[in-house]
Each structure stands twice: as structure tokens, then as C-alpha cells.
């Protein structure tokens with residue numbers, strides 16, 4: 478046996494212990510802590526631990542808002558304020574990294590021991606989502622070329638053709654009702670991002686399955702069973718990426734990943750950086766837009782007059798998409814860590830403290846959006862929402878997501894003007910992402 482094989486065998490033998498350590502420190506302990514906070518009446522604890530509250534969080538957001546723009550909670554500081562979230566996102570006194578230096582030794586040990594590149598998710602370094610400059614700048618610069626307004630606009634004909642094809646297939650379905658998430662809202666984003674990343678579209682059902690399991694790793698406090706499913710999905714995804722990179726190194730195409738795997742020596746990404754970057758693009762590319770599309774259809778179905786007005790004047794779709802992003806944001810929260818002691822909203826936030834930004838609540842802040850609980854596709858300032866975050870981590874795919882949503886919703890409305898929700902839509906059991914697991918519709 479070579480020394481490499483010995484270390485591989487040791488890695489494999491240690492895997493269950495590592496996985497258990499990762500789960501315990503990232504999910505088991507936070508779950509216990511949040512549940513205890515919830516029992517003591519902590520509102521954020523309830524938001525995180527109570528599925529019914531999570532499914533309909535807006536009343537709880539208002540209770541939190543009544544406590545002031547920045548309040549202490551079981552998750553550290555939390556804000557529902559648009560102004561405070563906006564300030565934190567744009568401030569270089571806050572970063573995305575967690576400060577582990579102050580954590581108790583056993584926790585630091587478990588984090589280090591549990592570290593496993595083969596099961597890393599999109600919310601773990603070196604994913605650009607959770608690293609600060611200068612690494613963040615380096616990663617973002619390498620990929621942003623594929624997301625310029627010009628590159629995005631150039632993909633419109635392909636997005637339109639994909640939407641048309643999926644809606645043709647939908648029309649051939651003989652069932653009385655179809656699941657619009659499964660048949661359309663989930664398929665379009667995965668096909669679009671697969672194309673951009675040169676990924677074979679035949680594998681899209683695999684991505685959807687893996688993505689659905691792995692999306693939960695964005696949430697704190699996952700039960701062990703769901704964590705293990707996510708762990709398996711992430712390992713399968715990394716395995717697929719290894720094959721994909723090898724294929725593109727041998728035969729590069731015109732896509733973004735081909736560029737990334739063939740960078741000159743001085744710029745090249747390490748294997749772990751490459752995995753983190755492509756995994757994020759792939760996951761962010763389809764795990765979020767599906768939620769925007771599902772949320773849009775449910776809201777428009779409940780506000781039929783507004784849907785009919787959009788059918789009559791499709792120029793309104795851009796504004797309608799902004800209002801859906803504001804009113805029922807597909808990413809409900811994010812967080813930042815203070816890099817030094819900071820004054821924020823009249824409070825002293827200590828270096829290393831975490832501030833949770835409830836984007837879904839900031840987007841209903843009455844200081845910015847009059848009558849925020851009213852869904853109005855003609856709202857003049859809907860675009861001021863923070864659904865795509867802000868500052869240096871502002872969503873790289875925002876333009877692409879907007880375009881996909883406008884094309885998808887406009888085409889769906891043209892093709893099936895009498896489409897109706899025909900049954901109870903099921904929410905996904907997630908905290909950070911907000912969307913539907915299934916959405917039964919009758920095509921009319």
C-alpha cells in the first residue's frame with residue numbers, strides 16, 4: 478500500500494467521526510440552544526425552531542420590529558430594519574467570516590477536526606459567499622465576466638427557448654393538475670445555469686435532487702437525519718464536479734468552468750477553491766430562482782386582477798418581479814460579523830458579534846415601503862428591496878435571475894392565461910430560503 482493509499486484509508490475510516498463532529502458543532506448545539514431560547518420566549522428562537530412560524534414569519538417579524546431596529550436574540554443581534562441592514566451590508570466594519578478565536582476550545586477542535594473538503598457546502602469557506610477581501614475580490618473577479626449585463630442579455634434567446642420547450646411539455650401532460658415547481662419552476666433555472674457552466678443537462682434531475690438536500694445546510698440546527706442526507710448529496714456533487722473538471726481540462730469549451738479550469742499558473746484556483754466556486758454558482762443558480770417563480774405564481778393567483786393587468790400589458794413584468802422579490806423574498810436572511818467594536822442603531826456591537834439581517838423583514842419596513850403588507854406590482858420603489866443583499870456580496874446572478882423570472886412568468890401567462898393554483902401549495906421546510914416544495918396548478 479502506498480503512503481497515499483494509507484492516508485486515504487485513514488481519511489475514510491475517520492469520516493463518520495468527522496461527520497458527527499461537524500453536525501454536532503454546526504447543528505446539534507445550535508439546535509439545542511435555539512430550542513431553549515424559543516422555550517424562554519425568544520422570538521428568533523421561535524422563528525428558527527417552529528415550523529408553523531417559519532412558514533408564515535411575517536407576523537413575528539412585526540413583533541421583532543416593535544422591539545426596535547436592532548435587538549438582542551438567541552442568534553446574537555438581529556435586525557428587521559431596512560436602514561440598518563443596508564448599512565451593515567455596505568460597511569467594511571462588518572465581514573462575512575465567523576470569528577472562531579473566542580469559541581471554547583472543544584468547539585474550535587470540533588470545527589477543525591470536522592472540516593472535510595469532500596462534503597463542504599456553499600456556506601463554508603472558501604465559497605465567495607463567506608470569505609472577505611482580498612480572497613473575495615479574487616474569486617468574484619474571476620467569475621463576474623459571465624454575469625455582466627451584456628452577457629446576461631445575450632442569454633435571453635436561450636432562456637426563452639428553454640421556457641417555451643418546458644411549457645410545450647407541460648401542455649402535453651394529461652393530468653388534470655400538474656406540479657408547477659417540478660415541471661417548470663425548478664427545471665428552467667437548472668437548465669440555464671447548466672448551460673452557463675457547461676454541465677451536461679442530462680444530469681439535471683441529479684442536481685435538483687442534490688440541491689434540494691444540500692440547501693438545508695444554509696440553516697442552523699438541522700436534525701441529524703437531514704444533515705446526513707445533505708452530506709451525501711454534497712459528496713455526490715463534489716464527485717460529479719471532479720469528473721466535470723477533468724472532462725473540461727481535456728476538452729475545454731466556451732463556458733465559464735472551462736475558463737476556470739484552464740487559468741494560467743499565477744491565477745489558478747486550488748482544487749478546493751474551484752469546487753467551492755463552481756458549487757456556489759451551480760447551487761445559487763437554481764436553488765433560489767425556483768423559489769422566486771413559485772412565490773410569484775402563488776401571489777399572482779391570489780391577486781388575479783394584477784395578473785390580468787400584466788397579461789394585458791407585459792411591460793409591467795419587470796416591476797412585478799421586483800414586488801415579488803420584496804414581498805416574499807426567496808432568501809429571508811443573512812448575517813455579518815463585526816470586525817471591531819461598532820456603534821449600530823444606537824447599540825454597541827462588540828468585535829466578533831454576529832448580526833442577523835432578516836432581509837424578508839427589511840423588505841417590509843414601513844419606513845421605506847408604505848403599506849408594506851400590500852402586494853402591488855406597480856409599487857414605484859419595489860426595487861429598493863434587499864432581496865439580493867447589498868455591498869460587495871450583492872448577488873452576482875441578480876440580473877440573470879430577474880431575466881429568467883420575467884421570461885418565465887410572461888411566457889407562462891401568454892401560454893396558459895387561465896392557469897390557476899389547484900390545491901394546497903406546500904412550503905419547503907427551510908429557514909434561509911423561502912419557496913414552495915410543490916405547487917399544484919390547473920392549466921385551464
Ligand code: HEM
Pocket residue numbers: 605606607617670757758759761762763765766769806807808811812864865866867869870871872873874875877878
Ligand atoms: C431569485 C433568485 C436569487 C436570489 C433571491 C439571490 C439572492 C442572493 C443573496 C441574498 C446573496 C447574498 C447573500 C449575502 O449577502 O450574504 C446572493 C449571493 C450570490 N448569488 Fe444570488 N440569488 C439569486 C439568484 C442567483 C443566480 C441565478 C445566481 C447565478 C449563478 C446567483 C449567484 C450568486 C453568487 C455567486 C453569490 C455570491 C456573491 C458574493 O458573495 O460576492 N444568485 N444571492
